[in-house]
Amino acid sequence: MQNEAARLQCPNEHCKAANNESDKYCQQCGTFIPKLYLWAVGSGIEEYRVGEIAAERYLLKSKRLFLDTKPGLPPETQQYEITTATKPYLRLIPYRLQIPQVYGFLPGQANCDIFLLEAPVYSQATPLAGQLLPTLYDAWQDATSLRQLHWLWQIAQLWQPLSSEGVVSSLLDLQLLRVEGSLVRLLQLRADQDSQPTIAELGQLWLELVDQARPNIVEFLNQLCCSMLKGVLSTDALVAALDRGIAELGRSQARKLVISTYTDPGPTRQRNEDACYPASGNTITSPKPAVVIVCDGIGGHEGGNVASQLAVDVLQQVKQLPLDDINLDATALTNDLERFVRLANDRISQRNDNEHRFGRQRMGTTLVMAVERAHEMYITHVGDSRAYWITRTGCHQLTLDDDVASREVRLGYSLYRNALAQASSGSLVQALGMSSSTALHPTVQRFVLDEDCIFLLCSDGLSDYDRVEEYWDTAILPAINGNIQEADAVARLVEIGNTQNGHDNVTVALVGCKVEYSEPAIPLSITLFEDVVHFQERDNTTKAIAYRTEQDATVNLTPSSSDKLRQSHSIKRLLLPMLLGAILLLTGGGLLAYFLLGLNRTKQPLNYPTVPSPVALPTEPPITQSVAASTLSVGTLVQINRQIDLEQNPSAIAASTSQSQIAQVPTNGILKVTSRKENLQQGDLLRLKFLCVSDNTAEIDVSPNSRQLQQNTTSPLIQLGQEGWIHQTTLLPSVEKTLGQTKSNSCPVSTNPTTSTP
Missing domain, CATH: 3.60.40.10 (PPM-type phosphatase domain)
Structure with a gap:
């Protein structure tokens, strides 16, 4: 027999009959019964067991997830003050599609620091009604390329408003990022600690998703994440890059x-x-x-x-x-x-x-x-x-x-x-x-x-x-x-x-x-990202001129002004061929000068798409200290200062056999440690994945020996996303610096009310 206290009370104050959780309407008076599932934030929740009733109304369904059994009564709120933990939720109410609102507080606690949020759960129209939505990480692999970029686009859109409220760390925890179809929803907010997170940290997190992304966007995401790691993307540029990717994929819809x-x-x-x-x-x-x-x-x-x-x-x-x-x-x-x-x-x-x-x-x-x-x-x-x-x-x-x-x-x-x-x-x-x-x-x-x-x-x-x-x-x-x-x-x-x-x-x-x-059968072009970084200012200027032309033509919406509107768009369409013509003319002149002045120039090796820098970066002093072997754990991102060779077959390294499977990684490449093999006799082996190349010239090895190596090598050039093995002792002298480590997919529960995660 069901616990009577765990049944839902009819919201009709004249009825208040007990109903089952599955009932949509009161069995006696027919009143609609809303299902209010709530996520508890704060310490002390561990004292409750699943199936127990808290504060004589909240039924604990699972870890930190409650159901309000008296949805017709106002929640306990009047005696509690707005705190630094709850205020961000209120101020971010314009984004409540993705950010939960505070429902009330859980009374009866000594500290009164437990508050209840509207939980992101499956709706009553689905078989999993009342259960927490899946994490973005769990749903990622099965999503289309358009949806994958759409999810990242929503996160990028939230970066600035959450930064302004000091809770942008919430976007760096894959356990907090839940998805309902195409919609990203946060389980709760997480307060920033000592320093505000950067776009580079977001890029590290997104790298964990690249391996399981759809093939036609893998290269695009690799370049995007590497640019984020280098700090050459603003939030607006990141959104613009994802916008272009979504627009390109949208043509297949x-x-x-x-x-x-x-x-x-x-x-x-x-x-x-x-x-x-x-x-x-x-x-x-x-x-x-x-x-x-x-x-x-x-x-x-x-x-x-x-x-x-x-x-x-x-x-x-x-x-x-x-x-x-x-x-x-x-x-x-x-x-x-x-x-x-x-x-x-x-x-x-x-x-x-x-x-x-x-x-x-x-x-x-x-x-x-x-x-x-x-x-x-x-x-x-x-x-x-x-x-x-x-x-x-x-x-x-x-x-x-x-x-x-x-x-x-x-x-x-x-x-x-x-x-x-x-x-x-x-x-x-x-x-x-x-x-x-x-x-x-x-x-x-x-x-x-x-x-x-x-x-x-x-x-x-x-x-x-x-x-x-x-x-x-x-x-x-x-x-x-x-x-x-x-x-x-x-x-x-x-x-x-x-x-x-x-x-x-x-x-x-x-x-x-x-x-x-x-x-789409064709992968997203990597120039999509380069256009955002190198030509964003030019595009914005062109669009601003075109927009002002349209605005002048549509101030008075009369039949005569509509003719001006069409005329302004004709002018706008004429601007594009003129701009293209000017660009082609300048490009042709540059090529002519190149061939006239550089006929005797030594042939250069093949260039990879690089992480562009919109402004000149300050020259850093050379790093003389060695990188500790203990820092090269799985997930670490490293940047090399000279060319290295990766062997596709780890057994070939130990046996010192043929070099036919060697692939060359260019100077200033950025790689991720994906796995390692322990070898007590000859040293540990590391498996590295090639992500991209940074174009920061302050960090490129331009010594004569380095240039000679680039010209004379016969090893095939590595491709983006390709992996290979190398001795840890061979890699360490070539590491310019480490760029951090990708975060784990699982996060422990914290008792801090502003940082607790499931």
Whole structure:
């Protein structure tokens, strides 16, 4: 017989019946029962045993994983203060898609240092419901090349915000990085210790994943990691490199989009103040371009319906942007989307001023908009209309309401559930048309499409009272699986909004995405990375000029200005051939000078792709101390200062046999120790993997003997990723320096509440 204390209490305060964990609705009154799985951070958890109840409500399911058996009651929060351990979670709430929020605290402890986080678990729609999601490392090998780069891209995007809060070490622990389909989710945050981690440490961690990466991106990742190790990549350059890799792989992806919309006044409102684009009742397949808008008017009889329609009229002209232009990068498109939002705001604000509307008489509107471009979806948001992302594994709210409660959390003042309990917590802090554009801060988010999914855009007539979280698996998931059409799902959601809520207008827009991906036969070109490092400044300058040209042409969105827009894009297309012509002319002149001035130059050996340095690095004094043999353990990264030979067959080294299997590693190569063999008589053997070559000339051996060796050697040149054996005693004199050691895949549990890991 099941422990009665371990059963779920109905959230309905008039019922409170006990239910089984598998029940979605109360067996007596039919109330929806949310499943709240919580991850405990802090010391003292070891005192509880699996199956026990903590604080008379939290059931310990497994190590540090609790289930709230009384989801209808507010958690214990009021008596606890915000600490340095909990504040980063609050301030990072804009990234709550990947970073958990603090749910509450575990009372009854002497120190009161145990807090509970929303745990990354499998949803109730999956067979593994309630279990922790797999680590990125465990899921890595089975992922496509596009998803592998997508995961790394998300980590790179999080690097800067987590650095600003002193918790970027969280991204260096593979046990904390969990994945749900294409989404990376952190189990908890880990505080930085003595010094803030660097991109080089992230590169060391990623090297552990390279061996099991898809073959067509191995070389690209090797070069990327080596550049990170050398410190020649900024965070922006790292994101840009991954962006280019994803864009290249995205060309091997086929996508089909279906858009369906509907808006309804609801059972209690006399007038519909919502508006949408495409117009209500439409279902469109493979639209070009794909632009979807939902607006919820503010102002009641004062003109909310006017404001929402004005916003839609302006924002639908986003389709004039060159969304199919491969030269339009993410930053330029984000700026364009924000500019259109400000234009819509000014159009409504000007209408308010012309009609002498002040204070509460001013009309306004919320906004949520989805724009598809190639392999990406851009979500733009102002107010409290929402966007959700639904996949086969879960439902995720993408937007954060622009209300008082969210602002309090973002500033680090309050937990979200505490903020919701305060007066005026749902009051909007910004909406279109209420003030000048200088005070408006729209949010634009970018998502990579690498799985079948649906983006839901809706007004609060549906999203209130967590109706989306309650019904996504029965009303929307069947559309992803092909069991119903998108239009049927929209009709069902509108019905839910009217019957389960019924207090407001209801507007729903679904964007269904079907994705088919085939692994490219050709590996990613290594020049993809070199373009980011060497030509990033030039590209940014060119794009900035092109963007300013587009901006000047689209300030006034009138029929005549649309002609200027097309003209500006024609000018932009003409700039590219001119630039290419200039580059070819300069290149030709350089080659001519080379042959005229260097006919007697000695032939140089084959060059490998190198780790480029964007600026001259200071010359370091020569390292005279020897590297200890004990430092060359498995996982160590070393950089050599002269050429070495690696033997593919370790037995050939011991026997001193033929040199036919020798491969030559060039000067300044970076290698990883992958294994070692103990040999008491002749010394240990090391197996090394060749990763890349650094081009830091301060560290290259340029002695005459070295150059002569490069010219006269007959050994074949090693290939990137190739491995071979060498005597440890032979390697040590050639080691310029060690670059650290790749981290272990397993991490022990710490009792420190800011650093504990599973």
